[in-house]
Amino acid sequence: IRLNQVGFYPNAAKVAVVVGEGNATKFFLKTADGAKTLYTGQLTDAKLTELSKKPTRVADFSGFSASGSYVLEVPGVGQSYPFEIKPQVHQDVAAAAIKGFYFQRTAIELPQKYAGKWHRPAGHPDTNVLVHPSAASAQRPVGTMISAPRGWYDAGDYNKYIVNSGITMGTLLSAYEEFPQFYQNQKLNIPESDNQVPDLLDESLWNLRWMLTMQDPSDGGVYHKLTNPVFDGMIMPDKATTPRYVVQKGTGAALNFAAVMAQASRVYKNFSKDFPGLSDSCLSAATRAWEWAQKNPNVAYDQDAINKSFDPDVTTGAYGDKDFSDEFLWAAAELYTTTQQDSYYKAVNMLPDAKMPLPSWAQVRLLGYYTLLRHRDQKGAAQKDLPEIRKRLLQFTDAMVAGATAGAYRTVMGRVKEDYVWGSSSVAANQGVALVQAYHLTGNKKYLQAALSNLDYLLGRNAVGYSFVTGFGEKSTMRPHHRPSIADDVAEPIPGLLSGGTNGNADKQDKCEGYTATSPDEMYLDADCSYASNEIAINWNAPLVYLAGALEALQQQ
Numbered sequence: 001i002r003l004n005q006v007g008f009y010p011n012a013a014k015v016a017v018v019v020g021e022g023n024a025t026k027f028f029l030k031t032a033d034g035a036k037t038l039y040t041g042q043l044t045d046a047k048l049t050e051l052s053k054k055p056t057r058v059a060d061f062s063g064f065s066a067s068g069s070y071v072l073e074v075p076g077v078g079q080s081y082p083f084e085i086k087p088q089v090h091q092d093v094a095a096a097a098i099k100g101f102y103f104q105r106t107a108i109e110l111p112q113k114y115a116g117k118w119h120r121p122a123g124h125p126d127t128n129v130l131v132h133p134s135a136a137s138a139q140r141p142v143g144t145m146i147s148a149p150r151g152w153y154d155a156g157d158y159n160k161y162i163v164n165s166g167i168t169m170g171t172l173l174s175a176y177e178e179f180p181q182f183y184q185n186q187k188l189n190i191p192e193s194d195n196q197v198p199d200l201l202d203e204s205l206w207n208l209r210w211m212l213t214m215q216d217p218s219d220g221g222v223y224h225k226l227t228n229p230v231f232d233g234m235i236m237p238d239k240a241t242t243p244r245y246v247v248q249k250g251t252g253a254a255l256n257f258a259a260v261m262a263q264a265s266r267v268y269k270n271f272s273k274d275f276p277g278l279s280d281s282c283l284s285a286a287t288r289a290w291e292w293a294q295k296n297p298n299v300a301y302d303q304d305a306i307n308k309s310f311d312p313d314v315t316t317g318a319y320g321d322k323d324f325s326d327e328f329l330w331a332a333a334e335l336y337t338t339t340q341q342d343s344y345y346k347a348v349n350m351l352p353d354a355k356m357p358l359p360s361w362a363q364v365r366l367l368g369y370y371t372l373l374r375h376r377d378q379k380g381a382a383q384k385d386l387p388e389i390r391k392r393l394l395q396f397t398d399a400m401v402a403g404a405t406a407g408a409y410r411t412v413m414g415r416v417k418e419d420y421v422w423g424s425s426s427v428a429a430n431q432g433v434a435l436v437q438a439y440h441l442t443g444n445k446k447y448l449q450a451a452l453s454n455l456d457y458l459l460g461r462n463a464v465g466y467s468f469v470t471g472f473g474e475k476s477t478m479r480p481h482h483r484p485s486i487a488d489d490v491a492e493p494i495p496g497l498l499s500g501g502t503n504g505n506a507d508k509q510d511k512c513e514g515y516t517a518t519s520p521d522e523m524y525l526d527a528d529c530s531y532a533s534n535e536i537a538i539n540w541n542a543p544l545v546y547l548a549g550a551l552e553a554l555q556q557q
């Protein structure tokens with residue numbers, strides 16, 4: 001019985017999916033101890049799942065709304081995992097997803113007071129980072145050391161990548177811009193919780209300050225990443241002490257950086273008493289990176305080519321995007337919105353084609369559109385395009401709503417094999433983010449319901465029956481490819497982290513042993529060797545933060 005193992009809002013849809021053959025026609029909602037039946041419902045007729053062709057029947061108990069702890073029982077099948085019905089049922093998930101970033105902090109000890117049983121010494125101070133030969137310049141020749149502390153570990157590995165920080169920061173800062181009141185009131189028990197700044201922004205600042213150090217002051221270019229030459233073993237951060245490098249400046253890094261800094265300048269301006277000068281520094285960093293990208297519009301990060309010319313070889317994550325049209329668009333949208341200067345908007349073709357590509361680290365067009373739509377009252381050059389962008393976004397999200405209604409699992413996510421990429425959980429979460437935008441534009445609750453269906457997916461209503469958020473749900477990810485979670489001596493993984501999830505090619509990519517499934521919707525292994533289906537990453541956690549936070553903020557409506 002597959003369902004959101006955390007639970008349901010009293011007034012929202014409540015759906016479980018029963019997998020497999022069976023004769024039962026009824027299901028029973030019972031108290032958590034199984035003693036008392038409170039609601040009886042009719043299972044739907046069996047329907048085959050789109051990809052694995054398994055029979056499924058749906059138990060819809062949306063009509064039941066009393067708060068409490070429950071299980072669902074289907075005769076001949078058994079009982080579901082326990083779950084709750086109550087207001088604010090995803091409040092803890094929404095908070096833990098941000099706290100997950102705290103646990104990814106480099107360069108600082110995580111004491112018990114904030115980290116509980118996952119406390120650990122500081123790792124990777126990054127105060128003595130070498131300039132890799134691929135990044136050397138007259139001002140910073142080979143052998144130069146720079147200081148680039150703070151930031152978050154990207155994922156299960158210990159490196160820091162500007163491109164992936166781009167979409168991550170953009171998503172987190174957008175969550176704040178959309179729901180400032182909600183975040184103002186949220187407390188996460190992080191070292192900065194006592195100041196007047198929302199914890200989401202305090203946490204994001206940890207990475208923002210690192211990003212600022214990645215700009216070469218002599219020309220405004222931005223290093224692609226800060227990394228060891230090779231991935232560390234599965235050891236704790238403080239035990240991983242090999243030399244670190246900043247590697248080649250590139251267009252993708254410069255534009256991701258420019259977009260984030262422009263947005264940050266706008267967002268942190270409201271907190272200039274707490275962070276004097278920060279907003280201005282961000283804007284000047286953004287404009288310098290933008291100018292660098294104008295002069296260097298096509299410097300792709302090509303790790304193989306770099307390794308042919310320079311030593312040492314670097315074999316860590318590449319994030320090697322080659323098409324920068326969407327990065328130009330996003331950076332232009334942020335710079336235009338922050339400075340209100342039409343010249344940024346006009347510098348880029350903002351409607352290159354009618355596509356609405358779902359955001360990922362390599363594709364950030366919609367981040368630009370979201371920002372333009374969020375600031376739709378702003379006068380300026382974007383006004384003429386906004387009706388078209390709005391129309392396209394709604395076409396895109398209407399298709400998602402239709403998909404959710406039609407699918408065996410009644411989620412937007414997961415009816416087509418293309419959804420099951422490396423990091424598919426972020427596909428589900430980013431679909432949810434798009435749907436929340438559609439709700440903002442229209443006030444139509446069908447979009448929120450569809451967004452919630454994807455949070456249900458992430459928390460258990462999916463073809464493998466796992467909650468992909470560590471620490472949430474009785475059957476949730478326990479052995480993520482995440483070095484601290486594996487190397488520490490705590491049985492439970494660090495909480496609030498989103499596993500990349502089901503990946504139709506995982507068996508070929510990580511070659512971890514133990515895959516038995518062959519259908520793309522079932523290719524998931526809760527094992528730490530399965531980095532292609534069970535790693536965690538900041539760019540996956542960020543849309544989870546957004547989706548869970550947005551649904552919490554909007555649940556009363």
Ligand code: 9MR
Nearest residue numbers: 154155156157317318319422423535537
């Ligand atoms: O998220 C990335 C995914 O889209 C790629 O297919 C994959 C292989 O290149 O890399 C993923 O990103 C990883 C990065 O390269 C290094 N840190 C961990 C990231 C998540 O697995």
